[in-house]
Amino acid sequence: MSTPAIHEARPAPPKRSGGAAALGWILTIGFNVVAPIITYNVLTKDHGWSEFSALLLSSAWPVLESVISLAWRRKLDEFAVITLVFLVITAVVSLVGAHSARALLIKDSGVTGLFGLLCLGTLLAPRPLMFYFGRKFATDGTPESTAWWNGLWQYEGFRTTLTRMTLVWGLTYVAEAIVRIVLAYTLSASTMVVLSPIMIYGVMAALGVWTTLYGKRSQAEGERRAAEAAAQAAAAA
Numbered sequence: 548m549s550t551p552a553i554h555e556a557r558p559a560p561p562k563r564s565g566g567a568a569a570l571g572w573i574l575t576i577g578f579n580v581v582a583p584i585i586t587y588n589v590l591t592k593d594h595g596w597s598e599f600s601a602l603l604l605s606s607a608w609p610v611l612e613s614v615i616s617l618a619w620r621r622k623l624d625e626f627a628v629i630t631l632v633f634l635v636i637t638a639v640v641s642l643v644g645a646h647s648a649r650a651l652l653i654k655d656s657g658v659t660g661l662f663g664l665l666c667l668g669t670l671l672a673p674r675p676l677m678f679y680f681g682r683k684f685a686t687d688g689t690p691e692s693t694a695w696w697n698g699l700w701q702y703e704g705f706r707t708t709l710t711r712m713t714l715v716w717g718l719t720y721v722a723e724a725i726v727r728i729v730l731a732y733t734l735s736a737s738t739m740v741v742l743s744p745i746m747i748y749g750v751m752a753a754l755g756v757w758t759t760l761y762g763k764r765s766q767a768e769g770e771r772r773a774a775e776a777a778a779q780a781a782a783a784a
Contacts, residue, residue, distance in 0.1 A: 660724025
């Protein structure tokens with residue numbers, strides 16, 4: 548049975564602060580992408596560190612962003628936590644000995660496969676993973692925009708959309724990992740060296756496009772239902 552909240556018009560997002568959004572993204576990209584990559588490359592290539600040790604030290608950057616977020620906004624940055632978890636997953640997978648090109652390819656598949664399992668695992672949590680990804684991209688991190696996004700969780704259509712997105716991401720990455728492992732044993736290593744990154748970035752791009760289109764379609768459907776409910780209520784009155 549539908550709840551009344553489904554038919555209520557969702558509140559419009561507050562006006563975004565360009566300065567806050569820009570600063571937030573600079574911190575996010577710097578601490579979660581640029582700094583870990585530079586740290587990992589410097590430690591492994593210039594100082595001879597193992598992959599595991601370099602990845603663990605690289606994970607200090609998302610931790611630092613979380614500390615800054617707590618001090619600045621009085622809330623934990625879940626995006627940094629997700630990055631930290633991903634780096635730890637990668638570090639654990641790196642412990643598996645890679646004595647051949649095929650083993651190295653299988654290790655890469657293990658990372659994406661475990662990420663897919665992480666997505667599926669969050670379906671059992673109070674909020675699915677895409678809820679936090681969406682909040683990172685749809686808000687500027689200010690208390691007003693964060694409260695707006697959190698408040699949308701009361702709408703069943705919103706919950707269904709994010710849950711379905713998380714399910715699709717999880718199943719897709721698990722399937723992608725399985726397919727790449729099978730291909731690693733079927734095709735030559737030289738072929739997989741070329742095919743593997745194409746699959747990784749191809750799946751990522753496809754999921755990004757699908758997520759954008761599905762999100763817009765779900766939003767339009769919710770607005771249509773709200774308009775119909777409002778028209779019916781006006782007619783009844």
